Amino acid sequence: MLQKKICMLGGFAVGKTSLVRRFVQSIFSENYLTTVGVKIDKKSVAFPDKTVDLILWDLAGEDDIGSFRVSYVRGATGLVLVADGTRPATLAVALTLRERCEAEFGAMPFILLFNKSDLTDRWAIPEGEIDELKQRGWQVYLTSALSGEHVDDAFRQLASMVAN
Amino acid sequence: MTSSVEPISLSQKQASNDTGIDREALARLLVEIARNVDPDNHTLYEGVPAADHRLEKLRQLLVGGEISELSRVTHLLDEPEQLATAVGNVLPEATARASHTQLGEALAPAVERAAQRSIQKNPNTLTDILYPVFLPAIRKSIGEKIDQTFQSLNESLRHIFTWHGLKWRLEAWRTGTSFSAVVLKHSLIYRVEHVFLISRASGLLIAHVTSQDATSEDPQLISSMLSAIQDFVKDSFKEKESSGLDTIRFGELRLWSEVGQFATLVAVIRGNPPEELHEVIRDVLLRIHQESSRALERFDGDSSQLPGVETQLQTCVELQHMDSKEGFPWLVLTAVLLVLIVAGGWSFLSWQSAHRWQTYLSRLAVQPGIVVSDQKIRGGDFYVAGLRDPLAADPQSLLPGTEVDPTRVHSNWQFYQSLEPEFVLKRLSASLAPPDSVRLSVIDGRIVAEGEATTTWINRARAAAQQLSAGGPVFDISGVRDVSAEERWQAYVSRLETLPGIIVADQNVRDGQFYITGLRDPLAADPESLLAETQVDPARVHASWQFYQSLEPQFVLKRLTASLTPPDSVRLSVVNDRIVAAGEATTAWINRARTAAQQLSAGGPVFDISGVRDVSPEERWQAYVSRLETQPGIIVAQQNVRDGQFYITGLRDPLAVDPQSLLAGTQVDPARVHSSWQFYQSLEPQFVLKRLTASLYPMDKVRLSIVNGRIVAEGEAPDTWIDRARAAARQLSEGGPEFDISKVRDVSPDARAAEHWQYYVSRLEAQPGIIVAQQTERGGDFYISGLRDPLAADPQALLSGTKVDPARVHSQWQFYQSLDPKFVVKRLTASLSPPKSVRLSIIQGRIVVVGEASAGWISRAQAAADQLSADGVVLDVSQLRELNLAELNQLREAIQSTDIFFSSGRVVPGPEQTPVLDRLADQLKEFAENARKAGVTARFMLTGHSDITGRETANASISAARAETVRALLNKRGVAPELLLVRGAGTFEPAVPENENSRTGNSTNRRVSVTVNLE
Ligand SMILES: Nc1nc2c(ncn2[C@@H]2O[C@H](COP(=O)(O)OP(=O)(O)O)[C@@H](O)[C@H]2O)c(=O)[nH]1
């Protein structure tokens, strides 16, 4: 049994919960998300040589960066940073959250998702900016929780990053 | 002797016979002595003188000691305090010596009374005295099993004033058992069902064990969720770092968690575990930490790093205490009851903590309408939380007199509605506002209403009673008499009087019974059924009705309708008290109506039939025919009337209305109608549409409609459907409406291509060494990406035979090394080139190498196995045997020490060499075979030699020729020629040094030698 704790980080309504919902079928009701502040799901990603169980922590309430419970990230091996491709400001939120986590627990592997790629007419992130992020060696994906585009790829990528 | 002598004054008290002194006798004795001492005295003293100081002196002399002793004793007996002290001194000794049974019997009543008094005065004293003796004594006597249950019992008793207590009380009340029995039932059984060991850092599950038949959702998620909840509680309530949430309860389940340095142990327990279980769990956690502290600290989600932990956890899961069926612990029950009686219930708890606080709490607990759900003492302050009925006493007001400092009490009360009878009574009084004639009271826990009230009030009360029935006390309103019954009766009677067809002759009320008599038309409303709506009790109604025929117009109308059965074309109505018939009818009917009108004229209302037109059968026939002619799908060809009979012929579509069914209602006599219909297919669009719908079964996605007389199909369908539709359209083209299918899109090529594509994908997915990561179909093109092992089948090659157009396939394959054992075997075979003596096979996903190989090959295989194990593939080389090289070496020695000798100048060995050659050939073959088995190839170098006689060149060629000859001879004996190498060494490698001057040369050097080479 190889498990890794993964935290979903990103601003309000960028689609974290929807992405997780797209990725797994969960056993806990989403009510917990608001009451306890976190919802936990599991996704097993199978590789030819092993299977990694990603334990996904979907945190609620970090829309206000001040109220973000950093303690929930303790023990995480990887992060999923989520920004909303139609709201450029959410990129800064995601990056700030990552900084806070790294300051507390050190660097860890992450993937950066620009979500809602299906909303092409309202897309607000220029290609150049995404290329620039990729130049830094970051794993960047344009995803859509609605159509499922690239969602599996992204999580699979993260799974392979944390499995080693 | 005179009697005037004063007796010696000893005591005021009458002395008793055995202890006292006979004063007179003593006096006489003294006088007698005196006489005898001095005879003069005899005359002088007649009797005992009153106050003779000498006598006194004598007395002192004779009995002085006794007198003082006597007075001391007397004093002792007279002074109660002193006597008490004295008796007290001897009492223990005396009791000890007394007969035990007698003493016990004598003392028992007094002691019992004393104990009773003491309890009445202050139960605490006795409790305090008995407590230290009590528990151990009970425990000891009841034995070990009960000992266990008692611990839960202690806890249960604590629950008496909590929510649980409340619930259990309810259960006791419901099931009719005693509260104590319910407490025991819930307290005695527990079982540890799950144990989770959770990493504190990440919340990841390290290990999880369950008892045999326990089930749970995904333990990994549960464990993370638990740790998230703990984080949440810690954050929210600012609890100290190390103190987690250590118990959670839902219903029958409890979660006990024990927090260690690196890991938290959570036990899921069903039932009520004893406190000691905490310790057991703590021990296990401690042991795990001691044994695996480093691995726990470094835990990164890979549970294989902590293999032994599960066995440790298993010990927790085995813990349980089930209440055995035999022997309900009545003894415990008795013991508890005893405790409750002696200690007055609540005071049993007082040992727990501050006595006064408990006093206050128990005061609260006995208050009706107050439920304490939680209480604690922290830092000298008191916290209490719970529910209170707004009608209950104010908890604050109960504080005075308990000596609890009100400023240190922090309460948190929530209002609720108590269901205790007195509260319900108060609330009912407020909400129902009972009239003065109704009295509410509580009798045996039931609320009883008595008196008189109106129905409306009774109904409201009944509703309230129904509401209360869900959990509340019984609200009994059977004792309220309904006083509005008579009013309702009057209302009923006056209603009857207004009804047509009903005549009330007489009615009255007597002794709560209602009497009514009168007339009623059979067609009028039924007085009985009207009663049901009035809430008058039918059992109290005594009615007597006589039937009569009312001549009121509406009754007459009804009777006429029943007797004349007017046709649809005739309408009867009441107009100004006259009954009017209007419409069309046959002559026969009109005649019957006229007779009825005549009958009625005697006293009844007027029946006017002048408005009914007499219609002839021919007219009605014509009306029917023209109706048919307007029907779609019906074509009337011919019709005529002959001799009162009607004839009609024509065509009808099976989908059109049935002409027969139209006949009904026309008043044409069906018996006189002779029809002859031929079926035909109408080409009117709506019929064609219906038929097409039935015959083509249009697909879900096809819609048929009529547009300007054309039938239009729209949507999507496969080609098979389109073909059928096209055929139908062709048929219709002769005379029928147009059937336009041009707007149906043919989806079959796409669908079929997608099907083929899916088949191809599934084929790929079934291929070992190929992993399909993603595949989609977009705009008729197919995209696929994934991984493929170079040794796997070529995805492109698999395309052939799938009918997928390769030009439309866009694949993107990345090479990877599959760890599928089949592929690993292939790669190993290529890289290790195992000798033939070795076999690689796959057994249950493991690659097993069996056979014999050289040490070198084995170590290479071992290295490969090590590498593979890092990838999770097992390469089992343990069954490889090293080749027996010693044997091989021996053989090599033997071969290499063999020489074939030659006569001088000859290149063919003499016949004496034949056995040597035979043996050598055998040895070479054996060696080659063994070497092959060991994975190496053996080659043999045949080196020819010559002696030094003759020329050097000749020697060189003769030596080579000798070697060639031997090769041929060995070949003849079955040694594979490719294993035999040949060279001539001339004179350069003599076996023995040659004598330069010898003429004949040394025969030992005329030979062929053999060396073995391994490749
Ligand atoms: N169109 C579109 N809407 C999305 C997508 N992902 C999420 N949403 C919507 O965005 C809103 C917020 O999503 P949610 O998952 O609750 O965001 P969270 O606050 O980050 O967890 C919801 O209304 C989603 O339906 C996406 O990929 N495309």
Ligand SMILES: [Mg+2]
């Ligand atoms: Mg969310």
